[in-house]
Amino acid sequence: MNPSDIVDIARGEPDFHTPEHIKQAAIDAIHGNFTKYTPQPGIQPLREAIATKFARENGVHVSPDDVVVSCGGKHSVEQTIRATVGPGDEVLIITPHWFAYPAQVRMAGATPVFVDADRNDAYIPDPWRIRDAITSRTRLLILNSPSNPTGAVYPEETLEAIAMLALEHHLYVLSDEVYERLVYDEARHISIASLNEDIALRTITVNSVSKTHAMTGWRIGYAALPDGLAGKVVDIQKNSTSAPCAISQRAALAALTADQSHVDVMLSAYRRRRSWLLKNLEDAPGLAWAAPRGTFYCFVCMEGWKGKRLGSVEVVDGATFADALLRGAGVRVLAATDFGAPDHIRISFAVGDDVLDEGLARMKALLS
Ligand SMILES: Cc1ncc(COP(=O)(O)O)c(C=O)c1O
Incomplete structure (x- = not known):
């Protein structure tokens, strides 16, 4: 790709x-x-x-x-x-x-x-x-x-x-x-x-x-x-x-x-994207998460995909799941192996609305 x-x-x-x-x-x-x-x-x-x-x-x-x-x-x-x-x-x-x-x-x-x-x-x-x-x-x-x-x-x-x-x-x-x-x-x-x-x-x-x-x-x-x-x-x-x-x-x-209003501007964008992301994840099959209360990340468990094939990749953990998303949908997410959570990925909403929209749409198309 x-x-x-x-x-x-x-x-x-x-x-x-x-x-x-x-x-x-x-x-x-x-x-x-x-x-x-x-x-x-x-x-x-x-x-x-x-x-x-x-x-x-x-x-x-x-x-x-x-x-x-x-x-x-x-x-x-x-x-x-x-x-x-x-x-x-x-x-x-x-x-x-x-x-x-x-x-x-x-x-x-x-x-x-x-x-x-x-x-x-x-x-x-x-x-x-x-x-x-x-x-x-x-x-x-x-x-x-x-x-x-x-x-x-x-x-x-x-x-x-x-x-x-x-x-x-x-x-x-x-x-x-x-x-x-x-x-x-x-x-x-x-x-x-x-x-x-x-x-x-x-x-x-x-x-x-x-x-x-x-x-x-x-x-x-x-x-x-x-x-x-x-x-x-x-x-x-x-x-x-x-x-x-x-x-x-x-x-x-x-x-x-100095004036801190820029922080609120960024925060309101993250707030909007977070709601949108959580709503969109709802019908993505095989994934589980706890809604983030803070940061600009959503931490997602992919256990539902373990042992399954996704495109050309045999999914065994978060790293192979992330690889499948990259190869099959051109979407980069972070495998959480180094975060002590090998069956998880991290999705960031510190990205433009259009990027998040496209990333989620591609990911869901591949998963379903
Ligand atoms: C939990 C946590 N602590 C600290 C940092 C360090 O940030 P910086 O060195 O840019 O201030 C990061 C950056 O990703 C982080 O996620």
């Missing part, structure tokens, strides 16, 4: 362009020769803006000194893992999970331990299962709500129970909140660090401008690091990237401090 005929509904980034006022801030930075190294933890106005944002939007109260700006949410997650665990330690990861977590845990020499969350529970983890997975070697628990790939948004009572467990067992919690603004229906994003002062002291809250402000290529993430962890992360950063890109930091400052 000609690559230009392929409809891509796999992408993990907004289809929107970075808003003009954010781009202008970067242009101004270049013209003002703001092009040198910056302080290692990031420029002070940005760290202050991030601390203000955490307090105002998340109920997370940190000093700007405890904020470290990095080269993306992925970088902040990785630095946090390196700062909190090492060989011999175990890290709990709720599964299905974002692919980078186990890899980063292993890169730090620690061991990932997976705790399954089920579709029947809308992929909300059961705190009892988390408790069962804790050992004397557990140091860190990674949470990601809203979750990539499942779209789960954890309710307050789940976060309360997890916070109690973390405190009881002296765990750190890494709360990856990069999709915080993308929530639907009655779902509400809650930062676990906002629940009480004790858990705030054990929680590293990670965020980024990538998804919320359509800035994936600018590579700016950030973390609130209590308990002296900011210093450890700065030590790591100063020996790796030195600091994030000066120009991108000025752009991120504009994203966080």
